[in-house]
Amino acid sequence: MPRWEPDGVGRLQAAAIELFAEQGFERTTVAEITQRAGLTERTFFNHFADKREVLFGPGTELQREIVAREIAACPDTLAPLDAVVRGLQVAADTMFEARRDAVVRRREIIDANPELQERELAKRAALTDVIAAALGTRGTDPDTALLVARAGVVVQQTAMQRWIQSAEKRHLRELLSDALLSLRTIAAHTPDQGAVASGSRARKPQTGLAPL
């Protein structure tokens, strides 16, 4: 693992985001990024495995570390999903709240590039795994831990998406609480209890269709 160098990493990321915004992700080279940051390619590859990672590197690792640590530190009386949202809130305060502009610019770059979107989805899956493992250390059984982790990541996505909207003035922490409440609401809303009962509307499986 490379040593954590906030200045080097931060300069490389800032330069990369500028260049990606100016001329597109595809057309920007690592050489251009290091040149603008005033650093060598060697330094770049000490910190990032490839060009995509400059948007996902130490920051996403740090987020996972913070969330996992906070979940593990939560009192046992806290429900698993509450512990997860608490962890996400601490990460929000520590990592996101003060740098909304950078997060928005990063978002725009990722949205414009399918390759970056795939990498982001993979990072989200990694966050899910880390959350599930942290819940495991609190004694949550593996199946429940994975389900809660997935629900927590849905809360994170929902809150983050709202937070980066220009009209939104609330803190990310508050939007995380809101998204959790929304999830509770849509999960609890069951006007027609029997409708999804197992076996209802069962159909004979058909053949001749592609396996999925």
Added chain:
Amino acid sequence: MPRWEPDGVGRLQAAAIELFAEQGFERTTVAEITQRAGLTERTFFNHFADKREVLFGPGTELQREIVAREIAACPDTLAPLDAVVRGLQVAADTMFEARRDAVVRRREIIDANPELQERELAKRAALTDVIAAALGTRGTDPDTALLVARAGVVVQQTAMQRWIQSAEKRHLRELLSDALLSLRTIAAHTPDQGAVASGSRARKPQTGLAPL
């Protein structure tokens, strides 16, 4: 759009899954797949954009179509999340239930290859979008629709993961109902209501960390 040819597509997919299982995804060429299926490369590329798509092609599109159609057809009295799970159940009956072995083999191939995992995550994101759009046609507001769609995809993942386990004998339809119940349970479980309240444990945002 290529014409739907169940035989051709099915033979190519069966051949591909055999070869991927025998010699790995990376080392299998499109030429080998078409040779084993007794078809031409031209036929292959009529149906699939690339080698990865043979595991994700018309099947995932069909799943999206079925789920969207069922959601749109659900009575208005049904809660959005129930409508989504009903749609997923119809797709389960139609597409998955009769071909568990193929689904398990496909799963093993994807789990062994990060490139395939990224593609799968992208397909899951596409399913989320389709579900959200279908809920929109029922009058669900866009924010709620997206949240419900994400929750529905979590239910699908959870049920599917259990269904492919060899010891699991229940139908996927039933496991979808179970997973929905589990989500309701973990969302409702709030032993310490105030714990995630907005503003609690708020920390001053720190600086010097990487934008994420």
